[in-house]
Amino acid sequence: MTDFSLIETLRYEPEAGFIRLRLHLARLVRSARRLGISGADGAQAALLAAVKAGDGGAALRVRLELFPDGHIEVKTAPFAPLPQDTVWRVRVASTRLKSGDPLLRYKTSRRAAYEAARGEFGPSEADEVLLLNEKDEVCEGTITSVFLDDGSGILKTPPIACGLLAGVLRTELICQRRARVARLSLNDLARGDLYLGNSLRGLIRVNLLV
Template identity: 65%
Template sequence: MTDFSLIETLRWQPDEGFIRLPLHLARLSRSARRIGFPEPMEVVAKLEDAVRDDKEPRRVRLIFDGQGRIDITTAPFTPLPQVTVWKLRIASTRLDSTDKLLRIKTTCRAVYEAARAEFTPQQADEIILLNERQDVCEGTITSVFLDDGSGILRTPPISCGLLAGVLRTDLICQRKARVGRITLDDLENGMLYVGNSLRGLIRATLQKD
């Protein structure tokens, strides 16, 4: 029996419904198969029921366990202003590129919590993790994207040891992003973004002091 569950965090808009819902459902089903969980059942109906009476944007968190149980909680969500720029810092905590569980969104969050704890919220809005080869991987709650001037964003490959984020997948499918290794030096020579399906793409700057 596993001691963790799968997670999907979705954004619900009263005029649009669940943002990127097909990609979230596909990832949940794919992740369940990979770790031997049962196939999630009646997910859409349960999600719709959770926001049935809501009139404002919601953050919706779905947890799916190895017994096939689904738990859904919601909270108010305020979208970030388009002019938002997040401050980023690099964690000393490292990801292991051989850990296949990093490719799946689960409740196993210890490595991300350790990285986040290295800096206060005042010092950084998000923390970037590297792997054992010093490759840029991901943030604690976001995927990383680099505008290197090629006209299409670059985002690290899954093989570096990172989550297949839903926003990341969406941008790759739209050919707005491509997979490519990112080094620390690369971060000095391009425009940096982080993002996830809940918050969208966020402009970011790397803090050095």
């Protein structure tokens, strides 16, 4: 039995329901199958039950956790979107990810590297923190995927092989051909407009402080 759980964090809107639900469920089922965790087939019912039991008339942040023994816990909290003109201050962590670690492509409760990176800067210093791997390749934020607009008309996002999560927003943009994978360095990020994003909040404009 594994010593970690699988996590999906979704956005629920009263009119639209769960945003990107199909992609979230597909990732959870795929991850559970590959890691030998049972119970993923009960995720959708658990999500619907949690919303029904809470305030289904308001936007929610919904966190689902699938534990190694197959049981599921769902927690909800009110969700307020960021203003459209939000620009996050982002700094680069000295903490490094290991590109050869296969678990990085899954969203799990193993968060030590991300917590260490986030802990390098206080809330007044950075809204999010960017992680590189041992080759100094750009990977991801602590809770976000990386997207670079270099003026080509298609966003660039680092490949999974660099050591990063297969984010749901990232997957959607690649499938829509609005993004493609490309290895990125910090120098590359200075040659265009940088965005971070996840399925909960969408794309967020970034001011990279180095």
